[in-house]
Amino acid sequence: MDAGVFWISGLAGSGKSTIAQTVAHWCHDGPENFLGASFFCSRDSAECSNVHLIFPTIAYQLGLFHAGFKEEVSQVLRRDPDIQSALIARQLEELVVKPLRAIIAVSQFPSCAVIIDALDECKDDQATSVIIAALSLYIADLKSLRFFITSRPVHNVTGAFRTTGLAATTQHLILHEVSADTTERDLNLYLEKRLLSVSSVYEIDDGWPSQEDIHSLVVKANGLFIFAATVVKYVSDPNADDPKEQLKRLLLPQSLVLDSSPYAHLDGLYIQVLRNAFPKIQAQQKAKLKTVLGTAVLLRDPLSPVALEALLHLPPRTVRDTLRRIHSVVVVPSAEDGVIRLIHPSFHDFLTDPQRCSEKEFVITASIQHTLVSQHCLRVLHTLERDACGIGNVSVLNSEIPDLSERVRQHIPLHLQYACRHWAFHMKHGMIDDSSLELLRIFCEKYMLRWLEVLSLLGELDTAVEALQSVQQALRMLPISVPAILSLLYDCERVVLMFLPAIRLSCLQVYASIVPFAPTGSRLRALYESEMLHAPIVRSGLEANWSPRLHQLEGHQIYVYSVAFSPSGEHIASGAGDKTIRLWDAKTGAHLHTLHGHSSLVNCLAFSPDGKQLVSVSADRTVIVWDAETGGHLKTSDQQSHDLLAVSFFPDSQTIAVGRSDGAILIGKAPALDSFEHLEGHPRSISAICISHSGLFLVSGSLDFTCKLWDLRKKLCTRTFKHSNSVFGVAVSPDDKVLATGCVNGTITLWSLASGFTVRILKGHSATVDTVSFSPDGSLIASGSWDKSIRLWNTSNGVCLRSLEGHTRHVRSVQFSPDGLTLVSGSDDNSIYIWDTSSLATSAPINKSHASTVTKVAISPDRTVFCTGSTDNTIRVWSMTTGDCLRILQGHPDTITSVAFSMDGRQIASSDLRSPVIRLWDAASGQCTATLQGHTAGVRMVAYHRNGRQLVSCSSDSTIRLWALGTTRSTTTIFQGEGTIYTMALSPVGDILAAA
Template sequence: MSKISDVPSSASASTEHIDDNSYSDQQESHQTSGIERTYDAAMPLVNFNTTHTSGKVTNVFGNIYNENTETTAPDILEHGLTVEIVLPALEGLESMSSKWSRLGRVCITASVSSAVLDDRAITDNGPPVFWLKGSAGTGKSTIAFTLARSFSQMGILGASFFCSRDDATCSNHKLIFPSIAYHLARFHPPFGEMLAEIVRRRPTVIHSDVAYQLQKLIVEPLGRTRDFPSSCVVVIDALDECKDESTISVILAALSRHVEKLAPLKIFLTSRPERNINLGFKISVLQGATRRFILHEIQLSTVEADIKTYIIAQLEIIRGEYGIDQSWPSSVEVDSLSTLSCGLFIFSATAIKFIQDSNYDDPQGQLTRVIANAMLLKEDLSDPRHRLDQLYLQLLKHEPVDRFEVQFMRQTLMRLHSIILVPESDNAIVRTLHPSFFDFITSPDRCSIPRLLVDTCQQHTLLLAACLRTMQGLKCNVCELPDPTVLNNEVVDLPLRIAKFIPPELQYACRHWGTYLRHAVISEDISILLSRFCSEHMLFWVEACSLLGDLRNQLVLLDTVQRTLEHDRNGSASAAMFLLHDCECLIREFFPIISTAWAHVYESALAFAPQGSELRKCYSSQINVMGGLKEWNKCYRIIEGHSSCILSVAYSPDGTRVASASRSGTIQLWDAMSGVLVNTLEGHSGNVYSVAFSTDGTTIASGSRDDTIRLWDTVSGRHLMTLEGHMHTVISVAYSPNSSRIASGSDDRSIRLWDSMSGVLLSTLEGHSGSVYSVAFSPDGAIIVSGSSDETIRLWDAVSGKNLVTLAGHSKGVTSVAYSLDGTRIASGSEDYTIQMWDAINWRHHKTFNGHQGIVRFVAFSPDGTTIASSSADTTIRLWDAVSGEHLGTLEGHSSDVRSVSFSPEGTRIVSGSKDETIRLWITENGMHSKRNSKKSSRFLHAFSRFKVARGMEPHGHISDTNSLLVSFSPNSSVIVSISLDGSPVLWDAVSGAHMMTLKGHSDRVNAAVFSHDGTRIISASDDTKVRIYDTASGVIMKTLKGHLKPVLSVTCSPDGTRIASGSQDGTTRLWDAVTGVHVHIMLGHQEQVVSVQFSSKGTRIASGSVSDILLWDVLCGSHLVTIMMAPRILRSIAFSPDGNYLIVAISYTENFSLELRALSSGGQVLKVTKSHKDTPALWLPFAPALWIPSSPKLLGRDVTIDDNSNRQWAQASGKTQMENTITFCKMAGSGYFILADVYAGFQ
């Protein structure tokens, strides 16, 4: 039968005419974003909410500062300059109507829509939120679209977002509120102007959490906009299809916080009745502001009437297209098809597509087959889902597939277009038109034909295998970058190189292999592939992720992958487990540098990996490494910034931020991965004793010595409100589980309960006879537990304020209390040095944990309730089995009282804050016990050469056993000279690490030793007032240079090897002939000892530094050129830049260390200061020729970063010199000395 394509149906024609007239005036002002999967439409909706013509949603504000953004004059005239320039159109967004029309979408639900919502509900003063819930296929999206269309006709549709799990953008929860905000700006231009102002000031708001997006992009501009239309509806469909289910709760929590400020907006939401959504709508504020509609409670006759109307309209269109007789379909056929639908819109929509399919070219026969197939079924199909399943089976059985050529696959899939959306591009994703089909095809209980069943676990396994095989194409320096010293963002053609060397399939594999592993079967074949990946390509994968900018996401995924493999019953992936753990440790510890400089995956991270780690063993061929740490540091990040004792720390609910509070009265927010300071919250006038995040992470509550509680916006840092009422210091604050209330404990012996939204005091709980040190809510929010200096723990009814029970058992004040996540246990810490465990059901004492040697400051349960972390005045953090009380491990590193600890949301990390003014981040699993290093064993050194790294401990004949203070490599990197703590210069073979010889001759300790330019000589400076020149090969003394009257502190050799300069405690700088040893010049001018001397790169000038000044000298005549005065600090070392225009100066003052960049052209003016560890008493940069800085002063500020780990601290600079070297400063733990890691040229 031939299809008559040129004959439109009367219904279609008339509706199109109506749409043209009804919507034309609003097609630019009413926008929609987010595209739902689609069905047949009764009519095309050609002009409904027209925007753009491609297929996906993109970043709303992505081009906000793009100078190339074009804006046409008509756009500016119609919408205003501000909206169009500051809020550019959504690139890649196809209009909802055009896409629904193109793919077909049901839009006849008049009866059901009216039963759900009438016009008066939108325009009256009723609840601002309308929630429609129903099972899959019941027509929620159909109703949402119908209502949106109706609202648009009425001129009150502000925006809509149709979520879809099949579309990466339409399932992205972070696009919902930005898209709605954009369309509200188009709906009402004055709103757009307010929005534009906010976005100008905070262009990164698109990347913020959803609660902050709602506040900044919708609530605030709405509050500032005058004359906003009194009726405006926002439609959000299929909320349950957001790709991250956990974020749905966050979205609803955000709505609950701001729902009262959203007027005059009305929000219409649809979703399945998922548990997390049901719980979200039970939040008290949202519950009172929401009107609920349940689809299955609507009378079946009402639903069937709409379905029948839809079927008649669609079959009329098909009859017209194919020129079929007016008698078709019969009323019996219509009634039969309607009855078979059982109230499911998706059944009728799918059946219509099957009947209309041009591939069969037989709508009459197709209709007959659908009805006949259902009628022949013998099983009971009273369950509507069973009827739908049988329809899906009928469609699938029509299309056997035994060939896999692309064209044949496309033709086959096109025959399934009634249930599958087939894209035009071969590279695009094939999607299901409705989630009910996905549910059916993946359920063994519903898909009764095995060959048609899709085993998702098997498919994930196949995709994992494909990813692992694809990643075998990775290699070191995968993008073939010529200069490994350049940072990722400095590679001009990096996008082009990535496109060339990391093609899309390899990028996909790098990003998603971990996701597939989570759901795969760890078979023997997978284990082999995984082991090969981990042992041969994993470091290359880290490099690729660094270049792709995806390292942070992969670190999170690595943790999940390990947890998955822990449950592998066969244990076949155990070898890979160790490597994955090492990889996670490596990324965490070196994240700041390897995320910005790909080469440091090998140069820094691998070089510093513990010698016993599987990673080091597997990848030793990448770099020649000798010695090293025994195990990974449990402390992977040390954060500094507070100027006084840190009293409280807390992880944000998403684990991305750490909040800390101190005696300085400030609260600081830190990036939990990099340790970078994000924001400082200032306002309290006294010590801040406690900080707590709200459940959605949008707000921080803080309690202070100024007797107040303050609430802060976590993103902007803005002070939101102050809660006043306590008469003395607020020592503890805690949010209720739903964040609607805040509890506070005070020195005034009371507990107060506050409304977190309004700040209103709800109740005051009194009964303690001493200060209330700690408060916490039970997981259900019904009970508050408090600990006091009166040595008791009290439990209170959180609603009535009644004291339920008093628990006694501690012999001194109770400093901290915590509830387990299941609400069955309470842990308490005390000034009596113990931790007590209590049964929270029977309110009885359960167990006592002993071990701390000081006051227990804080206790916290891990999220899974299995572990307790406790911090103490004894400087340690202890981990305990929460059931047995067994001591699991001790985390040591703080040098003073540890005041607070907090678990990360996934429980694998701990943050601690201490009186030593540092915050430390710890790994808690996989061998969590961390032994204290003795002073002796913790002194280690790091020295770099091209592909060589040396570290030392005690002197036992190998460099990996030496306890050295300073080291340097020979120019050809074959020999190392080190100065041990007893002052002896020792030579080592740089390849094997073997001891070569000890240089004899000096009668006192040696302070410095350097190689000559050709490596044949070693020049040393000693406390015996002499400079000696040794033959490198034999160790024989060639010359002894005499002239200094006091110890010689520094020595250096000119670039051409003809001159030697030395600096002494006698205040002089001396120049010597390097061949004859003859004294050439004595340079006088310093009033203090000369601690550092350095030649310029051309050898024409010498810089000498003392405590109070730096002097520059002419090498040829020995005359004084320039004096640079210094503040009264301890100068440690100086070095010229390669072009001779700048000096870098290392200084220390009151136990602080810093590097200063000084411009010689301006008399030594300080251009940049980079500070480091507070407790570093000394810095040595004795081998100045190896030290370089970038030629441009601005590069120093950008490229030099400080990363302080528990046993080492280094500043990493990147750029170029004549030698193309990179430097690293390393802290010698225990002794406190720094040594210069001498040259790194990159790798080949």
């Protein structure tokens, strides 16, 4: 096999990174310098865990490898300076594939190796699979490159290799399946060589270590090279100064914890290291260790000991004195500017998992530690000064300051840089208490503009919007309302969106542009007027409040017919009369990708509920299924005889419904598109299709003045809703109880799906209502009309809450974001607008009760709290004593089918009717900590095993699966049946499972 990709997978600590580093050195140091590029992913570095930097970095290094390639990439960057924010597949195409094509067209490109190590350590689990999928799209164009990839055997990576076209050109080596004899021989050689070196340094002459000792260590290593490396560091610890005694401790029969886990001996070794370093740890020492080690473990970017002390406000040498005892697992640099690093990511996993770290005094509770770090970051931010680098001139550009990097180094120390970059991340993942809120209030009222100034100086202003949005989201989940803080964070988000280009180019424009042009009613304007620096005085033309329009997206050449949010809310897709589909970043409005494939206008498009596919239909009479993550073309179906006008995905993410101009509805599988069932009943063209959230029925709107309800099991029309005009828009409420239809006469009619009767008629538009959409909680309806306006309606009373003006021609499509905070619209004016609808949600008192039926209840083991799941797609955590709602857990796309507390009460597992994904939540903070993927249909029930280390789930895909907590992959399929498995129960001991 001519393998373009060599993939090594193996358990944590099995030696993957060591192999990758060895290969990189061999390729680089060889006579032909065969190394083209390398990217070593690392979870302890924000940059090295960012998947969006992988292909830009590879392109940069290939430019150093080949001068012609450098020139080609330079031209790309001049044409498209924002390519780094594009979809990963487009990055690969523009930065690597096209330059290679250009070179090969006129000459040759020398073969070279490209190494991507530890792909699983990227912070975005889903995006790592996109790297593999992108490679599969273009592997035929990358024959000059030989990819060497390593990863743990996590689901998102292994699944991507298995389901993409890359498998045929990939050679796969599974380290933990290499014969035990080979692994043990390598471990034996490594330990023998390294320990003999230790004996030489310490002048030990009595045959130490013995072959018996080495063999015992090899057995305990269980194939993990990180175990052997840690043993060597532990034995040679200069603080202990007694290698023989250190090794003796490790070889004691009870020195290591015995367990069935593959990491049992490694965990035991880590425990031994900590016990030996802190044999009789006192309360004060324990607190200091937790502060220092816990912070070092959870930092987004590694810091030097001095910078960490400054961040945590600790006395000098505290960090070194604390960590020097455990140098075998934590690397503490001797150089002042060197950074602290863990010896291996498995040490992080060990410390943050109470099931693995059996000594409670050493366990790091992530949510508590993030809280501590976020508070320290905010205190550091309180030291920010205006014009930190002494630039003085508001008109000078950052690029025009010749010694800018030196000024930044002198005036913005590393701990302050860290706080500016990552305070929001730690706050999002921590527990926001009263102290955090007070620190945040002070920051918002006094230091936000100075924070933006520093981000501009660091070249990282683009991260501000995500930071501000994540903190706002966390604050909205609190059981108390903090409107003053939220309003300032929102003001800051809006000014960044408005003035991003100016502030990015010139840091002091923060003080010259923001305040003078902010709305007169904004709190930010009132609080920061004293911060203005050489600012203009605006006499008239200012608005009192922020416009609801967040972004105007331009790029389509003619009418935008359809817009849709991805299920994650991160992306927007738009289809237009210029025959293209464009993908956009929903937060920043940046253009990510353009999809070409249709030969006529794109009438409608829809994302699959799992976010993996995008389907589009066109006047060219074709259906195209696209890979939503890469933009790759998956399949085209030509219907030949009729235009295709509407399309929608079923909840299973595998079935689509298509509306034709002859009135027929086609139902088929995606991406296969090999055959279609027909639903016939409309005599005229289908204008819109909507499938219920349960997947049991379909609603179709038509130019025949009717809307029909179809039973998808019987494939029959069960009800017809008659109108006096053609129906253009249809939408079903999240609880599947109400139907909304938009008509030519400008009205929206609400119908009861159960009775077929009219509930309410909404009047206000002066022309055809082309599109309608329910908000995710069902409280709002958005309508778009040919009168150029969008209206937002209260579902319960029919009151028009707001009219959104801005489009200059017909509004063709509207859709709410999955969180309900924004709305996207497409128009005949060729533009796409993103609107803010959050003010409608926050202007009313927060309702802590569920918006619909409660489906599931679970009580925590200590009986202090209980949680409920509902048909409103949310989970709520309540106090058993007061009955107060403590937290709202959001993220499921459908009715909650199961909730369960872990044995220690620290975690909640949940599932929903539609999604094949199980979500794990931190019970204390309400943050989603992991998603378990493996089922192929909705999950009906989840249950924790009594051992606390495993989870069992049953699903509509006819399987029962067993999950190892601490990973995101199913360890085994316990049962494979033929129909939906609705419920199950574990025996008290956990050895018997019953299911039905």
